[in-house]
Amino acid sequence: MSNEVLEAQREVIGEFSMFDDWMDRYQYLIDLGRRLPEFPAELRTDEHRIRGCQSQVWFVPEKKGERLEFRAVSDAAIVSGLIALLLRIYSGRKPEEILATEPAFVEELGLEQHLSPTRSTGLHSMLDAIRRFARESEVQAR
Numbered sequence: 001m002s003n004e005v006l007e008a009q010r011e012v013i014g015e016f017s018m019f020d021d022w023m024d025r026y027q028y029l030i031d032l033g034r035r036l037p038e039f040p041a042e043l044r045t046d047e048h049r050i051r052g053c054q055s056q057v058w059f060v061p062e063k064k065g066e067r068l069e070f071r072a073v074s075d076a077a078i079v080s081g082l083i084a085l086l087l088r089i090y091s092g093r094k095p096e097e098i099l100a101t102e103p104a105f106v107e108e109l110g111l112e113q114h115l116s117p118t119r120s121t122g123l124h125s126m127l128d129a130i131r132r133f134a135r136e137s138e139v140q141a142r
Contacts, residue, residue, distance in 0.1 A: 005101040008089040013108045022114050026078060033080025036087070039073035052125030054118035055079045059126065061133040067092050068137060070130060078115075082123050086130065095134040095141070103127055 019025045043060050050057040055076035062069045070091040072083045089105065090098055106112060106127075112120055 003097050003101055005089060005093050005097045008093075009101070009103075009105040009108075012085055012089060012105055016109050022110075025109075025114070026081075029081025029085070030077045031081070032084035033074070033077055033082075036073060036080055036084055037071070039071060043071070044073070050122070050125050050129055053079065053122030055122065057083070057122060057126065059129055061129070063137050063140075066094055068095055068098065068134060070133075072126070079119060079122060082111075082115075082119070083126065086123075086126055090130050095137040098131060098134040099138065 016025055016028070019028060039058065044056075044058050048058045048060050050059050050072075053074070055074050057072060057074045057079060059070065059072040062071075068091070070087055072087065074080045074083055085105070089103075106123065111123065115123065
């Protein structure tokens with residue numbers, strides 16, 4: 001059985017391996033963040049805000065059939081890039097694939113070592129929100 005989450009992680013790791021230094025990787029993250037789809041102002045509410053992020057992050061999960069869709073945005077450039085990575089890896093995937101696949105890309109890319117502690121905490125808060133919604137969706141499907 002193919003695992004789309006695992007494949008997406010491999011693609012992201014491959015793209016980042018093209019950059020030798022972290023300044024280039026940061027710039028790539030910023031560029032990815034600039035390409036996030038438009039996020040409606042009416043969804044930038046406290047209800048959709050992710051706690052644990054120093055910057056403002058709004059996150060809206062949605063179940064569409066068997067798959068989960070995620071929309072998110074931040075007011076910070078690098079965090080927007082991290083959101084773009086997460087959406088690429090997890091949005092449009094099945095809950096069981098999300099839950100069965102560890103977020104190995106975080107370690108593979110060296111994000112823990114190169115992000116500030118507050119950005120790292122924010123990344124984990126976003127990952128937790130994605131995995132929590134996947135678990136809730138799986139429970140509801142039973």
